[in-house]
Amino acid sequence: MISSVRNHPRLFGSAALGVAVGLLLPAAWSQGLRMILGWDVAAGLYLLLAWIMFLRSDTANVQSRALVEDDGRWAILAISAGAAATSLGAIVDLLADFKNLPPGEGVAHLAAAVVTILLSWLFLHTVFTMHYAHEFYGAIGDGTAGRRKTRGGFAFPGDAKAWNYLDFAYYAFTIGMTAQTSDIAVTTTAMRRLTLAHAVLTFFFNTVVLAFSVNIAASLL
Known part of the structure; x- marks a missing residue:
């Protein structure tokens, strides 16, 4: 556990700040509102730090980070997906008494719900972006320098041999928006299973978001 915290400072640091904000x-504020605002701070900070890293990282950075963060990657993914789902559940509590709230407070709750949905969606697919990259560049065997063989799992179009986080973001967000693969071919069983898990989560997430959207629209009538 200690090594996981040390190897994922952006995730656990953002989570700690979010918990602190919520507490x-x-x-006097409702528990749902405090939970959502804490989550929004945590997710927003994580997204900021992650995308700064994505934009600044070259292939060598991604490869070295994959070796460091490889341990416990499935647990981190499960925790992250669970946190995003929990944040959506908190919206139910937040909007339960929406029609009885004063106008100003109701608008604030509605704005918080919309921001939370957006941040949760971005968070989920950003976490999968990192997971795809680290699965692709993760080492097979002991990972000794000079003898390391990566797992692979994608066949990218074109002749380029160096892919960074933005290439994996392209794949992850294509799954997130269309629930289908892009022009990148999946070549390993492990990556197919990861893509399947991502697509299934995307389906349920988007279904919940649609339900919330209908509920919010009905609340405004």
Whole structure:
């Protein structure tokens, strides 16, 4: 556990800040609102740090990070997906009494719900972006320098041999938006299973988002 925290500072640091924010908000505020605002801070900070890293990382950076963060990657993915799902569940509590709230407070709750849905969607597919990259560049065997063989799992179009986080983001967000693969071919069983898990989560996530959208629209009538 300690090594996982040390190897994933962006994730656990953002989570710690989000928990602190949720605990420090006024007790008079509803529990759902405090949970959502804490989540929004955590997810927003994580997205900022992750995308700064994505934009600054070359292939060598991705490869070295894959070796460091390879341990416990499935647990991290499960925790992240669970956190995103929990945040959506908190929206139910937040909007349960929407029609009875004062106008100003109701607008604030509605805005918080919309922001939470957007951040949760971005968070889920950003985590999968990182997971795809680390699965692709993860080592087979002992990972000794000079003898390391990566797992692979994708056949990218074109002649380029160096892929960074943005290439994996392209694949992850294509799954997230269309629930189908792009022009990147999946070549290993492990990557097919990961893509399947991502597609199934995407289906349920998008279904919940659609239900929330209908509920929010009905609340405004």
